[in-house]
Amino acid sequence: MRHDVFIAGYGGQGVLLAGNLLSYAAIHEGKNVSFFPAYGVEKRGGSAMCTIVFAEGDTGSPVVGHPSASIILNQLSFDKYAAKVKAGGVCIINSSLVNCEGIDLPDVKLVKVPMNQIALELGDLRMVNMVACGAYVAATGALARPSLEEALKKTLPERNHRLIPANIKAIEAGAAAAQG
């Protein structure tokens, strides 16, 4: 089974870290992984995107025109990329920042999670990407949640390992919100 997921937001929301986390989780599950980043030259505020493909076998193209799952963290990315999600796919949006009233995505499962709000309630807005990853695994079942917890050890530098329990909480909260 080949899975692909596209993540987009603005620089500083942790798009690339989220992509790395999902990649390590897939590797933990014995899959082959391709992680293809694209981002502006700005440190914060520019656009940041990445595509992750994982599969038991060949990952194929790192470039995906119509992803089967998208995680959209801000309005700009929603306006630009939400319509690209493949029919039968999942679009997980950060409803704290994205207004999708009146927009029709036929054949796409729209999962609205107030990611900023959840992260803030847990004490730090910077965990918005963790909430997003939790929502992704709950909405798609493409990866097991414990794999994300394992992946945190690889994704975060040692000095930040003390933050792992807080991040796990954020992943769980995102998953719970996606399951509604």
Next chain:
Amino acid sequence: MSTKLFVKGNEAVAMAAIEAGCRYYFGYPITPQSDIPEYLSRELPPLGGEFIQAESEVAAINMLLGASATGVRCMTSSSGPGISLKQEGISFMAGSELPGVIVDIMRQGPGLGGIDASQADYWQATRGGGHGGYRIIVLAPSSVQEMYDLTMQAFDLSDIYRIPVMVLADSVIGQMKESIVANPRPVTELPAKDWAVRGRREGQSQNVVKSLKLGDGEMEAFHWKMHARYQELADKECRWEELQTDDATLVVTAFGSAARIARTAVAMAREEGLKVGLLRPITLFPFPQKAYTQLTRHCKRLLDIELNTGQMIDDVRLSVAKDAEVEFYGRPPGAGSLPTPEELLEQIKKHYS
């Protein structure tokens, strides 16, 4: 199962260089390859190696020439404008029969261009971008695993044939991260570097490494010797990958990042019942001519896909059977010009008959 690492293509190049025994790197930063010098600036000194950020690309390639002349394994890397600057030095290395690995993570051009993925330097790489009429081995990785494996092989090929080797990729392959197995260096029998200049000891004859050949007939003999070596490379070292070509009506041919995208397009075409295959050259020089000759005995239609307006297609056309048709789909490099597998599938359908 061996442990899988998760690394960037550029980092895989640097890791492989170290595993291959390269301890000397000379370079100058340029996007999208700066991860290579960054990695080596950190990792080479603790191993007793030397990392030098030269004052320019011209200096770096001449440092490579000098280090190589002493018989050590060494590498430089750059992109677009930097590779252009290095051409003089590459020509001098070719003229001096010096090994050495040059990594080119292509960017757009001409001129300063931009940093997006590009295959616009196929001609420059495969025709020998400098003066004098020489060829160098050109390897085109299509995955991070191949960035690792082919960089390692580049050092052996370079030593065996005494010829510079270029690893040619772009920002798709250089910047993406993939799960890889960092294979240990294979045991390869290598010729002794008895030509190296290491300081003459009592009773030993003098070694001279130079590209100036003024003797009567000396240069002509050199050219015929190199001509024979290029032929030997064509006979022994062509590498390519074929995917589902046996029963194919249409075969897509592409290298590097374009081949990577085409791979999925071919799989999508197969899912729709179209008999489509993929032929991916791994060595761009020597070009795997025989693969095309054999293939076009039974498959008469090829679709060449490149991230430029058509460069490798020259070699493809020279290699196929006379009655084969070679179609082309190109996407010249630039922001927003990277084709998706879905777009390539459309092209496959257009040319499939």
